[in-house]
Amino acid sequence: MTDVIVVGGGPTGLLLAAELKLAGVDPLVLEAADSTERRTRSLGLRSINTRSGQTLALRGLAEPLLAAQWAMFDRLSADSRPDRADLVALLVSAVRQGRTRGHFSGLPLLEDATGDPADYIMLRQHVLEEILADHATALGVRIQAGREVVDVTDDGTGVRAVLADGTTLSAAYLVGCDGGRSTVRKRSGIAFPGTPPTMTGRTAVAELADPDAVTSSLRSPGGLLDLSLVPGEIATIEFNGGPGERDTPMTAEEMQASICRVSGEEATVTRLEAGIRYSDNTRHAETYRHGRILLAGDAAHVHSPIGGQGLNLGLQDAVNLGWKLALVVRGHAPERLLDTYTAERHPVAARVLRNTRAQVALMRPGPQTDALREVISEVLTIPDAKRHFVAMANGLDINYAPESAHPLVGRFMPALGLDDPALLCEGRGVLLDLAGSSWTHSAADGYADRVRVVRARGGSSHDLAAVLVRPDGYVAWASSQDDPADRTGLAGALAGWFGSPAAVTTTA
CATH class of the missing domain: 3.40.30.120 (Glutaredoxin)
Incomplete structure (x- = not known):
């Protein structure tokens, strides 16, 4: 019997497994997708905020993360179109100076003085996963791809996981790190209340017939258009009530129609290699533990990606849970120690869900929202107010x-x-x-x-x-x-x- 089965091999699951192994227990990571499929979903850039950067530095991961970031920025600088080069250079300069602390609904959060570049790191998600997988495997963690869990059962003395191929695996505990549509959460019966989507986001690797036909805009009448810092990627956000069928492959025609609606300009998408849809569906598990089954990351909380806080929320779940669960598995601590996981992390996620809802509201088109953005921009010039927003966006107020x-x-x-x-x-x-x-x-x-x-x-x-x-x-x-x-x-x-x-x- 395995000590702990971790369902999901994204950043949260990989870091959790490494924490468990470091603390002396034997985890097994089961990931449904293979590495190729995961890479096609790695669109856009992910931010590792100040608190997560400090936490990962405790495990000796700051150096490989920074090295990967600088390599990525070198490629972006070399591959960017001339009209994007200045924007890339501005971002790279702010990151190198340690001044970047993310944004709030597109309003930049910059420190006035230079700081530590490790306090805010930007990466592609598949690169982060490779670093965390290397870290976990170096510790001896077993990671198995292409292993989809379709059912879980807690009999009071252990947990059984049933795989799509009919295999059954047993463990003392099981943690669902399997995303917003978590099978583990659904099968364990943990409620997931929240609010339905009000927006549809699309990000695609695509080409335009005329790249100069449209320009990036955060405040278009139809929503948001971003000709991404990542060459070849295009993103839109429309406030239309959320996407329909999220599992059907995105087409060039769908992305083209979204670009035209948002920008109000004619544009032709000549090629679409990959695309993803997302929304501001915001939900929060009532508890992160039901008996011997626990949740972490998006399986426990989902929200709009605006502000880039979801990844960090999951990483912090992992480091909060890992050592506690290991102590219980090893028999050193009673099970009630696991109750502190929900007690500590649930309020943190609730605050993130609140501020991501606020960020979506602040991005809606219209003159009233434009006026509100101007007011918030003025507020961010007040030093104490800016410190509050920086702390909130970077987990420094925990x-x-x-x-x-x-x-x-x-x-x-x-x-x-x-x-x-x-x-x-x-x-x-x-x-x-x-x-x-x-x-x-x-x-x-x-x-x-x-x-x-x-x-x-x-x-x-x-x-x-x-x-x-x-x-x-x-x-x-x-x-x-x-x-x-x-x-x-x-x-x-x-x-x-x-x-x-x-x-x-x-x-x-």
Whole structure:
């Protein structure tokens, strides 16, 4: 029996499997599509926002991600038409300077000062998947393509997955990372309430008879037209109530008609190689766990892709769930630890669904929306307001413990001025002793396989004596002084997040 079956080999499933393996359990990834089919769906660019970039850096992935980004930008610069070259150069310059933080409904979010280029990375999705697959397989994760799961059953002691070819596989737990139309979610009976689509987006690899016949516009009377930064790609958005049959292949005639409706100009599509449709269908699973079946990524939440937050939401689901599920599978922690997954991630997704709905509303054609966009543009010139929007779009406002007595608990690990940037690369928690307190080391006795104790010699601007950091980079406990009460708090945090300590063997 496999420890955990991960259904879906997209970015969320691949990262989750790597996190599970890193934490000491055996996952199996089952992906319905083959690599060729997945690549044909990899249209447009995907953004890895600041929080996801910081998280992936904890696993040593910043360097390959950046290398892939620069290689992509070099190709875009070389292949772009002259009338697009300046736009590509402007984007590349902003990214290289570390100023880009995405956009809100097309309104750019740029930092005033230069920063770290790793804080916002842009890639094609299939390239990201290749990097994550290499990372997972290097750890020993098994990934099987062309394996479609058509049914799942939880009998209380394990989960059975039935494949399209009739094969049945068993595991202790199963996680559905199989997209917005998730078979796992449907078969497990988890409700998926939300709002129906109001727009139709189309992106295609296509050629126009006259490339100069139309120009990109965010504010056309009929919607949006983007002659993409990616050479050969064209995108449209129409606010017409959503696409009809999404599974039928897109035709050149369909894309041509959409371009003409949006732009109000005549255009002829002479060739269409591949195309996808999407909408702002917005839905949210009522829970991310039903017994031994869990959901992550688009299987748990779908929304408009405007703003580029869906990929990051899924990556953050994966790193939140992976270590928790591994602790339960290994018998170190009780199943109730899994309840913290929904408790922590559900509100984060709800905020993303809210702001993506707002972004769609802000893109609708019309003079009222034009006026609202002008107002929001003025708001974004206010430093505090821009920081709010940047934090919202980049996951920097996540706080898993807003009621905590210590302001750092529930927040992502702050920069502590330490010498070792890879403290969490092993996938274990880290207990940082910043004041040379011997009691922190004794409190962690029995957790050596789950928590690494580090005597930190670097300084800290946060006036910390000690801090316990979870494997996903979030602070589980912190102390600003050597107080007896804090010793009890540390013991409780260790037990609450990492389970019961192992027996400690002493020698005479």
